[in-house]
Amino acid sequence: MVTSWLKERPLLNDMLVSLLAVFAAFVVGAGLLVLAGADPLVAYRPLLLGAFSSRYGITETLVKATPLLLVGLGIAVAFRGGILNIGAEGQLIVGTIATTWVVLAFKGLPGPLLLLLALAAGFLGGALWGAVPGVLKAKIGANEILITIMMNQIAALLLGFLIRGPMIDAEEVAYGTGYPQSALIPEGSWLLRLPQTRLHAGLLLALLAAFLVYVFLWRTTLGYQIRVVGTNPQAARYGGISVARNLIIATCISSGLAGLAGMIEVTGVHHRLLDGISAGYGFTAIVVALFGKLHPLGIIPASFLFGALLVGADMMQRTVGIPAGLVNSIQGLVVVFVVSTEIWQRRRA
Amino acid sequence: MTPHDEPPRNPIAPTAAIPCATGRDQTVQFLEMKGITKRFPGVLANDHVDFQVRSGEIHALLGENGAGKTTLMRILYGLYQPDEGKIAINGKAVTIRSPREATALGISMVHQHFMLVPPLTVAENVILGLKSTREPWLNLGEAQERIAELGRCYGLRVDPRARVWQLSVGEQQRVEIIKALYRRAELLILDEPTAVLTPQEVQEFFTILRQMARQGQAIIFISHKLHEVTALSDRVTVLRDGQVVGTMLTSATDRQRLAQMMVGREISFQRYKDPVNKGEVALELQGVWAQGDKGLPALKGVSLTVSQGEILGLAGVAGNGQRELAEVIAGLRPATQGKVVVGQKDVTNRSPAEIIAQGMSYVPEERMRVGTIVDFSVAENAILETHGQAPLARGWFLDYQAIGRYAEKLIADFDVKTPSQDTPVRHLSGGNVQKLILARELSRSPRLLVAAQPTRGLDVGATEYIQKRLVEQRSKGTAILLISEDLDEVLALSDRVAVMYEGQVVGVMPTSEASVEELGLLMAGVKKQLPA
Ligand SMILES: Nc1ncnc2c1ncn2[C@@H]1O[C@H](COP(=O)(O)OP(=O)(O)O)[C@@H](O)[C@H]1O
Ligand SMILES: [Mg+2]
Numbered sequence: 001m002v003t004s005w006l007k008e009r010p011l012l013n014d015m016l017v018s019l020l021a022v023f024a025a026f027v028v029g030a031g032l033l034v035l036a037g038a039d040p041l042v043a044y045r046p047l048l049l050g051a052f053s054s055r056y057g058i059t060e061t062l063v064k065a066t067p068l069l070l071v072g073l074g075i076a077v078a079f080r081g082g083i084l085n086i087g088a089e090g091q092l093i094v095g096t097i098a099t100t101w102v103v104l105a106f107k108g109l110p111g112p113l114l115l116l117l118a119l120a121a122g123f124l125g126g127a128l129w130g131a132v133p134g135v136l137k138a139k140i141g142a143n144e145i146l147i148t149i150m151m152n153q154i155a156a157l158l159l160g161f162l163i164r165g166p167m168i169d170a171e172e173v174a175y176g177t178g179y180p181q182s183a184l185i186p187e188g189s190w191l192l193r194l195p196q197t198r199l200h201a202g203l204l205l206a207l208l209a210a211f212l213v214y215v216f217l218w219r220t221t222l223g224y225q226i227r228v229v230g231t232n233p234q235a236a237r238y239g240g241i242s243v244a245r246n247l248i249i250a251t252c253i254s255s256g257l258a259g260l261a262g263m264i265e266v267t268g269v270h271h272r273l274l275d276g277i278s279a280g281y282g283f284t285a286i287v288v289a290l291f292g293k294l295h296p297l298g299i300i301p302a303s304f305l306f307g308a309l310l311v312g313a314d315m316m317q318r319t320v321g322i323p324a325g326l327v328n329s330i331q332g333l334v335v336v337f338v339v340s341t342e343i344w345q346r347r348r349a
Numbered sequence: 350m351t352p353h354d355e356p357p358r359n360p361i362a363p364t365a366a367i368p369c370a371t372g373r374d375q376t377v378q379f380l381e382m383k384g385i386t387k388r389f390p391g392v393l394a395n396d397h398v399d400f401q402v403r404s405g406e407i408h409a410l411l412g413e414n415g416a417g418k419t420t421l422m423r424i425l426y427g428l429y430q431p432d433e434g435k436i437a438i439n440g441k442a443v444t445i446r447s448p449r450e451a452t453a454l455g456i457s458m459v460h461q462h463f464m465l466v467p468p469l470t471v472a473e474n475v476i477l478g479l480k481s482t483r484e485p486w487l488n489l490g491e492a493q494e495r496i497a498e499l500g501r502c503y504g505l506r507v508d509p510r511a512r513v514w515q516l517s518v519g520e521q522q523r524v525e526i527i528k529a530l531y532r533r534a535e536l537l538i539l540d541e542p543t544a545v546l547t548p549q550e551v552q553e554f555f556t557i558l559r560q561m562a563r564q565g566q567a568i569i570f571i572s573h574k575l576h577e578v579t580a581l582s583d584r585v586t587v588l589r590d591g592q593v594v595g596t597m598l599t600s601a602t603d604r605q606r607l608a609q610m611m612v613g614r615e616i617s618f619q620r621y622k623d624p625v626n627k628g629e630v631a632l633e634l635q636g637v638w639a640q641g642d643k644g645l646p647a648l649k650g651v652s653l654t655v656s657q658g659e660i661l662g663l664a665g666v667a668g669n670g671q672r673e674l675a676e677v678i679a680g681l682r683p684a685t686q687g688k689v690v691v692g693q694k695d696v697t698n699r700s701p702a703e704i705i706a707q708g709m710s711y712v713p714e715e716r717m718r719v720g721t722i723v724d725f726s727v728a729e730n731a732i733l734e735t736h737g738q739a740p741l742a743r744g745w746f747l748d749y750q751a752i753g754r755y756a757e758k759l760i761a762d763f764d765v766k767t768p769s770q771d772t773p774v775r776h777l778s779g780g781n782v783q784k785l786i787l788a789r790e791l792s793r794s795p796r797l798l799v800a801a802q803p804t805r806g807l808d809v810g811a812t813e814y815i816q817k818r819l820v821e822q823r824s825k826g827t828a829i830l831l832i833s834e835d836l837d838e839v840l841a842l843s844d845r846v847a848v849m850y851e852g853q854v855v856g857v858m859p860t861s862e863a864s865v866e867e868l869g870l871l872m873a874g875v876k877k878q879l880p881a
Binding site: 228239 | 679681700701702704705706711713718719720721722723724725729732733734736737742745746747749
């Protein structure tokens with residue numbers, strides 16, 4: 001039968017099941033549209049095709065896929081270590097703050113050096129923000145989900161405060177406009193762009209990170225330990241592997257990658273700090289990581305798919321006036337279907 | 350019409366005076382099981398078992414782990430179908446196809462793991478699944494009253510309005526019993542009910558059971574603890590290897606006789622002949638105390654030594670602190686008092702990694718939950734403790750070629766049957782998982798091996814293989830602490846035998862001087878060896 005034929009081809013089987021989950025999410029989403037009084041066929045056209053219909057659509061898809069890929073990789077590392085990192089949004093924001101601050105503070109330095117500094121600042125900023133729930137979970141067993149969610153809020157408010165106070169653009173103050181944003185970072189620290197688009201070199205960095213995460217998780221002793229701790233902490237303890245230490249390392253790497261995504265958003269896309277700089281990537285990336293089966297090879301296509309959905313949602317909003325927020329519902333539905341098919345498959349195995 | 354609506358045939362007391370009296374005839378045979386046989390692949394769990402229960406009696410079903418007690422009760426409760434045999438209730442032949450049918454016949458079972466819904470109240474839990482008297486509304490008020498009444502009758506004190514998650518384990522057990530009584534159970538099956546209770550709760554629980562029996566309730570009490578059986582039951586049936594050894598009045602027997610019946614099979618004293626060649630002390634415990642999972646002391650001052658080149662067998666009935674002892678030695682459970690020395694080093698409350706570095710290997714009781722990561726491949730499981738060492742790792746990186754060769758060698762040396770080294774351990778049989786764990790633990794040439802229930806649940810072939818490897822390792826000079834509930838195994842493999850009872854070592858002796866009778870008495874807590 002088809003199912004047994006597929007069982008011997010697990011990769012193909014996984015892909016098919018994932019696509020089915022997306023399809024099912026769209027079907028249910030169509031129901032929501034009908035309830036809202038819209039025609040699903042009209043709405044879905046720009047949503048599905050918008051990303052591929054123009055050069056703009058394609059490059060914007062890649063622009064959005066870049067942070068999704070980085071953050072998704074981080075979430076996968078945490079998941080593999082047994083941690084649910086819901087705090088990537090906050091970690092990404094802290095990454096943008098750290099990057100901007102460092103680049104503005106050292107703006108006299110030559111561009112490449114500045115970029116290296118920015119890289120370190122983004123990663124460390126995110127990692128430190130993530131270390132808090134990591135240490136609390138490892139040492140006193142605090143629930144990382146609650147703490148990371150709360151720290152998201154703190155990070156967003158911190159950003160709002162900084163761009164209205166200490167880090168506000170001096171020109172905004174001078175002209176009296178007071179628009180809440182930081183100064184532009186020096187051009188030397190901008191990531192290379194494809195002419196006439198916003199597509200920047202950060203994508204290559206994210207792809208490199210995917211390769212490194214793969215090597216880390218499956219080829220290093222530390223990656224092995226993190227996977228053991230995440231899969232069976234009792235066996236880890238029994239085997240002399242420190243659960244606390246590896247929990248902390250896994251959260252720091254996870255949140256460092258989110259911070260790195262923040263660095264890339266600043267140096268590649270916005271070139272300054274502003275409100276809403278993250279666009280919810282920290283949450284969408286959770287879906288990306290799950291959809292990509294927590295494996296870099298799956299997360300790369302998943303980030304492209306969800307990048308395309310975000311672009312399509314914008315187009316849908318602009319052309320047929322349906323709120324882009326619908327995409328959030330579809331994302332949620334994808335999670336529900338992916339997770340439930342997984343449980344279902346495990347039951348049958 | 351249920352049997353309860355019939356007029357009492359031979360009332361003990363006027364029903365009006367005591368509203369809870371069932372007025373059941375205590376001389377009447379309620380249950381008769383005859384020639385019950387049940388086979389599982391490779392095991393004869395019940396072998397032509399005859400078993401009867403009268404109304405109003407507490408009938409203990411006694412036997413070692415694996416004797417077939419639970420299987421017999423599951424057949425009675427309709428969870429399994431017997432391969433052979435007959436069941437009669439009140440003299441009428443019946444077939445019990447499901448728990449629902451069992452309940453309709455007046456049979457209730459309280460499982461070891463409670464089946465309550467924590468967010469609901471006691472009353473809501475009790476009426477769960479029953480038809481209300483005033484459908485479509487719930488009859489909660491009525492239920493609460495009846496629960497309170499049952500509570501008064503039997504001393505089952507529980508607040509019907511309390512939520513189950515707020516209750517202690519002992520209280521939850523009472524709720525389970527109330528549930529059964531509420532359904533007008535005439536026969537209550539309790540499978541090792543005291544395993545989850547503290548000693549104080551056990552006393553209270555026994556009082557309740559006696560009260561229930563006086564009211565005509567039939568109770569089957571399953572246990573492997575002799576002192577409980579003698580303290581509580583009216584009659585006792587001893588099961589061994591799926592067969593009934595005997596049924597007798599509890600008052601006509603004693604713990605000593607029961608212990609013999611329970612464990613006293615023909616023991617093949619096929620001792621391994623090569624003499625002990627004792628080396629240095631590899632493990633020394635001095636007055637070790639530790640707490641169990643429920644925060645009560647599980648070890649109460651354990652002292653013992655194991656030398657290189659000898660096997661010390663630790664016998665005892667399950668739950669007397671053996672598991673906790675192994676965990677304290679392995680660094681997985683803190684010692685609250687005392688000292689653990691491995692090699693020459695004090696490793697009390699050190700990390701597992703440090704204790705492993707001292708040459709300790711551990712084969713844990715729970716091989717699928719602790720001993721392996723079942724989703725990982727055989728090769729990845731083989732390197733659990735040694736993945737950071739050359740040649741398996743070079744610097745920060747794993748060397749998969751070296752790991753592959755290493756896994757192949759373990760698989761070949763220990764005859765692990767697996768399709769490949771990349772197969773997830775989940776797909777291996779129990780015996781092969783255990784061989785893999787033993788291979789991994791012995792490959793480090795340990796100074797000390799702690800082996801907890803190393804052959805439990807394995808087939809004969811795997812059991813023999815594991816036992817042979819343990820003896821070989823002893824001859825190579827490893828000190829082995831063998832923890833086993835299988836007395837035959839302990840006697841066959843050990844050079845010395847120690848017995849644990851209620852968190853203490855109650856006796857240590859050379860195996861050549863040990864008799865089954867004496868060990869049985871020590872295990873049952875009847876006797877304590879005087880300090881020599
Ligand atoms: N569902 C089952 N499948 C296979 N073997 C079983 C099953 N249940 C019990 N057994 C085997 O039957 C024997 C008796 O088990 P059990 O009735 O649980 O003993 P007890 O309750 O006396 O400890 C044991 O050897 C056990 O391994
Ligand atoms: Mg049992």
